[in-house]
Amino acid sequence: MKVYYECAPCFLRQAKEALDLATEDENLKMEVMEELVGIVYNEFRKDAVSNEVGTKIHRTIKERTKNEDPYLLEKKKGNEIALKFLPKIKKIIKEKDGLEAYVKAAIVGNIIDFGALGVNFDTEKGIIENMEKDIALNHVPELEEDLKSAKTVLYLADNNGEIVFDKLLIEKLKEYDVEVTVALKEKPILNDACVEDALQIGLDDAANLISTGTDSIGVIYGDVSEEFKEIFDESDLVISKGLGNYEGITEMKLGDKPVFCLLNAKCDPIARDIGVNLGDNVVLKL
Known part of the structure; x- marks a missing residue:
């Protein structure tokens, strides 16, 4: 399924929740969120596939926080x-x-x-x-x-x-x-x-x-x-x-x-x- 316009804020809402679950380090959260906003900026387009963008976001959170299972x-x-x-x-x-x-x-x-x-x-x-x-x-x-x-x-x-x-x-x-x-x-x-x-x-x-x-x-x-x-x-x-x-x-x-x-x-x-x-x-x- 291709993305719809509402998917962009949903990606960031999920990213915020996942970061809060993954780490309590506020400085790290800021650093990672900058990267995640960049992913949405670079990957979010009319023909993007929704679960592919979401996967990239959540893999980045796991990798950067070194938390393999935030949920x-x-x-x-x-x-x-x-x-x-x-x-x-x-x-x-x-x-x-x-x-x-x-x-x-x-x-x-x-x-x-x-x-x-x-x-x-x-x-x-x-x-x-x-x-x-x-x-x-x-x-x-x-x-x-x-x-x-x-x-x-x-x-x-x-x-x-x-x-x-x-x-x-x-x-x-x-x-x-x-x-x-x-x-x-x-x-x-x-x-x-x-x-x-x-x-x-x-x-x-x-x-x-x-x-x-x-x-x-x-x-x-x-x-x-x-x-x-x-x-x-x-x-x-x-x-x-x-x-x-x-x-x-x-x-x-x-x-x-x-x-x-x-x-x-x-x-x-x-x-x-x-x-x-x-x-x-x-x-x-x-």
Whole structure:
């Protein structure tokens, strides 16, 4: 996805929050922010890809502050929130049971995002409100139909905490007799889930786990490993979670395989790019 005009102030808002999490050194914050403003000045243009600019910003923060995981405490908080709501989510799913209920739970998990929504967002309130909303753009019937002819599914994970709800959907997907592989980040960036985060919640019991081979926000084809590219190319169906993956995968050559984006449209640029309203839950077949 190409940047929209609102992306520039959002990059700087995220940069400020990440710096505050990464270091308490005020002089260093000033030095790094000068660099980050320079990145936005040099990289922000009409045809720039949003997650590529964001990746450069957050890699710079990690490198300059020597803090490899600024969002570590937020990631732990995300897991705590998800586990708190897990019994309630399971109860709702059990009452409805169909694929759409599991998909909706996974999308609601996408609310646990301290990057897009900020570190002060009331995540618990967001989860409750979104569980009561329908899926505004709903390609679940197409997903269910494509699952019937697929043998392998590649699931692009997004945030820590969110993967707790992803696990419920992945277990449901296996009822369609598919082998599921979940791709996670090689190293921390924002509050994205890494392989070790997935192991902590037992996601390896439900799927094969691989890393993208990098720490990019979402997927950037030029950054990912050859192993990931091979699995991506050979998978029969791809499920892409979240904003960063949407931003990246819409810039990739997808071939003939069905690709489904599951997300909450948490910002105006994403909503406009897809053609939905801000805050809508989305299941989009590309």
